[in-house]
Amino acid sequence: xxxxxxxxxxxxxxxxxxxxxxxxxxxxxLFIVRDFLGDNFAQxxxxxxxxxxxxxxxxxxxxxxxxxxxxxxxxxxKNSFKDHSMLSSDYFDQFDSGKKSETRIARLPTNHxxxxxSWKDSHIRKSERLSVYNKLVCVExxxxxxxxxxxxxxxxxxxxxxxxxxxxxxxxxxxxxRVLCHDGRIITIFPDISQKDCLFHRFAEESDxxxxxxxxxxxxxxxxRQARSLEDWExxxxxxxxxxxxxxxxxxSLVSEVYQIGLRPMFPVFMNMYxxxxxxxxxxxxxxxxxxxxxxxxxxxxxxxxxxMEEKGMDKVWHIFELQHA
Numbered sequence: 001x002x003x004x005x006x007x008x009x010x011x012x013x014x015x016x017x018x019x020x021x022x023x024x025x026x027x028x029x030l031f032i033v034r035d036f037l038g039d040n041f042a043q044x045x046x047x048x049x050x051x052x053x054x055x056x057x058x059x060x061x062x063x064x065x066x067x068x069x070x071x072x073x074x075x076x077x078k079n080s081f082k083d084h085s086m087l088s089s090d091y092f093d094q095f096d097s098g099k100k101s102e103t104r105i106a107r108l109p110t111n112h113x114x115x116x117x118s119w120k121d122s123h124i125r126k127s128e129r130l131s132v133y134n135k136l137v138c139v140e141x142x143x144x145x146x147x148x149x150x151x152x153x154x155x156x157x158x159x160x161x162x163x164x165x166x167x168x169x170x171x172x173x174x175x176x177x178r179v180l181c182h183d184g185r186i187i188t189i190f191p192d193i194s195q196k197d198c199l200f201h202r203f204a205e206e207s208d209x210x211x212x213x214x215x216x217x218x219x220x221x222x223x224x225r226q227a228r229s230l231e232d233w234e235x236x237x238x239x240x241x242x243x244x245x246x247x248x249x250x251x252x253s254l255v256s257e258v259y260q261i262g263l264r265p266m267f268p269v270f271m272n273m274y275x276x277x278x279x280x281x282x283x284x285x286x287x288x289x290x291x292x293x294x295x296x297x298x299x300x301x302x303x304x305x306x307x308x309m310e311e312k313g314m315d316k317v318w319h320i321f322e323l324q325h326a
Contacts, residue, residue: 001061003031003034003061004031004304005027005028005031005304005305005306006027006301006304006305008026008027008030008031008058008059009023009024009027009297009300009301009304010293010297010301011058011063011064012026012027012054012055012058013293013296013297014063014064014065014066014068014069014293015054015058015064015068015069015070016054016069016070017069017289017292017293017296018069018071018263018267018270018271018274018292019070019262019263019264019267020262020263020296020300021258021259021260021261021262021263021264022259022262024255024258024259024262024300024303024304025251025255025256025259026055027304028250028251028252028255028304028306029055029159029189029250029251029318029320030055030058030059031250032248032250032320033059033157033159033187033189033320034059034060036187036246036248036320036322037155037157037187039110039111040111041111041154041155042154042155042184043114043154043155044114044115044152044153044154044155045112045113045114045115045153045154045155045156045157046113046114046115046116046117046148046153046155046156046157046179047113047115047116047117047133047156047157047158047159048117048156048157048158048160048161048172048176049117049118049119049141049158049159049160049161050113050116050117050118050123050127050132050133050136051118051120051123051127051160052070052122052123052126052127053116053123053126053127053129053130053132053133054070054126054130056109056113056116056132056157057109057130057131057132060109060110060111060112060132061107061108061109061110061111062105062107062108062109062130062131062132063105063106063107064104064105064106065104065105065106066286066289066290067104067286068103068104068105069289071271071274073122073126074271103129103130105130105131108131109130109131109132112131112132112133112134113132113133113134113157114133114134114135114153115133115134115135115136115137115148115153116132116133116135116136116137117136117137117138117139117145118136118138118139119138119139119140119141120138121138123138124136124137124138141160141163141164141168141172142164142168142169142171142172144171144175145175145178145179148179149179150178150179151178151179151180151181151182152179152180152181153179153180153181153184154181154183154184154185155184155185155187156176156179156180156184156185156186156187157186157187157188158176158186158187158188159188159189161173161188161189161190161226162189162190162191162222162225162226163222163225164225164226165225169226170240173237173240173242174240177240177241177242177325180325182325183324183325184324184325185245185322185323185324186242186321186322186323186324187320187321187322187323188320188321188323189250189318189319189320189321190226190227190228190233190318190319190321191223191224191226191227191228191317191318191319192227192228192229192230192249192315192316192317192318192319193227193228193229193232194227194253194315194317195223195224195227195256195317195318196224196227197253197315197317198253198256198257198315198317199220199223199224199260200212200215200216200220200257200260200261201216201219201220201260202220204216214265215260215261215264215265216260217264219260220260223256223260230247230319233319233321237321237323238326241325241326242323242324242325242326243323243324243325243326244321244322244323245322245323245324246321246322247319247320247321247322248319248320249316249317249318249319249320250316250318250319250320251316251317251318252306252309252310252314252315252316252317253314253315253316253317254303254309254314255303256317256318258300258303
């Protein structure tokens with residue numbers, strides 16, 4: 001069954017219901033990545049940067065029971081909204097082995113990756129619950145992939161390379177190219193230079209910098225560290241010995257703007273309410289979750305439809321690339 005962006009969004013909301021802006025962004029990404037990968041992508045395959053596996057589980061056709069969510073293993077405090085670094089204060093860098101029985105799966109994915117690589121042990125251990133990866137390895141992003149042999153993978157999906165600086169990006173592409181078969185392909189995403197034009201953080205110099213930073217939490221750095229035009233990306237990949245065999249744009253500028261704020265600033269408050277309500281009554285917690293998702297889907301589902309945004313001439317501010325050996 002071919003899933004629409006809205007289908008993926010609604011499946012993501014089961015897990016990410018308190019982070020609807022994240023579910024919206026991921027739905028747009030996963031829809032186009034699924035199209036690039038195809039239903040039966042060539043094996044052996046690897047996801048480089050698999051994180052906790054939840055987005056990929058859904059992209060490959062998996063579905064959680066409504067009782068599942070992503071918030072039973074969260075580290076937060078009442079003042080965490082003032083922390084300005086998303087990477088140094090990852091709410092979700094927690095793992096509880098006792099939660100395995102609560103990873104309730106309604107439908108298993110219809111495909112898999114042979115390898116999942118990520119940079120945190122919590123990512124690896126959460127991914128083990130989902131039947132998406134045959135093998136999981138914890139390796140710091142940018143580090144050599146010493147355990148992987150040359151010329152091995154037919155398909156590599158690398159969704160997090162845009163976080164890297166130029167030196168790490170160069171060494172990582174050298175490693176990915178080394179382990180990629182001669183006729184294999186890499187699917188990856190990067191921001192276009194136009195992403196800089198729709199940053200909320202661009203108002204920092206004209207407003208209260210502290211307020212802007214509290215909202216942003218360093219997001220603008222991740223969104224623009226590797227922002228380049230298509231021409232610059234093609235030249236960059238050429239320097240790595242790779243060529244672009246397919247490319248499209250995704251993430252309408254409006255979706256990027258919604259993602260940058262959304263309900264994220266209220267997350268510690270939501271967690272406070274969530275934990276109190278769940279401890280009080282699981283039935284009432286489920287009733288609230290259903291009401292919440294019904295309301296969120298009503299207001300955000302139209303942002304899954306790109307046709308009306310294209311008619312308005314909105315930019316799409318991210319690239320997806322298929323790369324092969326030059």
